[in-house]
Amino acid sequence: MTAIGIGIGILGVSIGLGMVGYAAMSAMARQPEAIGKLQTAMLIALAFIELVFLLTAFVLAPALVAGAK
């Protein structure tokens, strides 16, 4: 059950990352002259969402696995 829970968490993160990418790409397609600024902002948003995944993988998962044992 723990594995399914972690998997659902990671599913949420992946969907979030994909949505940021989608928004960034449609904005870049509308305004190609703003691609530099959009790239920077997209990378910043990506790092914040990535942080949730890293917290899950490195803080939550070992604690859960150690608790389940």
Place this chain on the structure above:
Amino acid sequence: MYELFRTGTLLLAAGGENGGGHGAYHFEPTLVSTSFYFLVALVIVFVVLSLAKKGFKDQVFKNPFTCMLEQLYLFLENLAVGIIGPHGRKYLPFAMTFWLMIFFCNLVALVAPTAPTADLSFNLGMALISIGYVQWEGMKTNGVFGHFKHFAGPKLPFALIPISLMIFVIEIISEAMKNVSLSLRIFGNIDGGHRAAAAMNEIGSKMFPFAGGNATGIPFGYFLLPIKFLTCLVQAMLFSLLFMVYVSLVTSHEHEEEEGHPRHNEHDAEAVLAGSH
């Protein structure tokens, strides 16, 4: 010869060793390994900066290292002035030091089994220093009591004091969480890259077991190198940017002048003087 190739391949793919059938593990960072690779990264930084310094005597930079460092400086200066304001240049050396150290330590992580930034203690140290500096700047700008008062949220009427207390506690916890998030971000990206490379190397060794025994196969971890390089750049930029954001939150001056003024150089002044005659 094969041993050399195998060791070199394993080192380069940064995936750790297939230890005799136990599967791929990756190196645990120890004090010695972190210090050694930190010294390696430091030497690289010094070499790059001293090569760049030679190009400073030209009026127009031709030295490639100088040009790259100028681009880096302009990028970080844009960020600082845009995020913090005109007084943001004061924090630029701090941010640039962090950027250079994190970037070159991450580069070492691409080619070495462990690196300073793959060690949680090193990242936590960097995060504590930068958040501690933000607190210091906040206390210098607003005074010690004023700095803690800004944690308590907006001023509420006397009957709602318990809410202010709760907001204060949550804000203090969130400030402590900044250390955790800053350090775990870099650690997770770099160490996660090592673990992913180790896993891919293990897949390669199972799929194409060459030379029996401790089979190496094709080290698939190589294919992660481009995205790991992007992660190097992004993580370095992100640490500096978040440091600037935290500084801007505590040192917001009320008498801000208009932002976004490009720096006027002497040619603009000459053009203005020539046009006004």
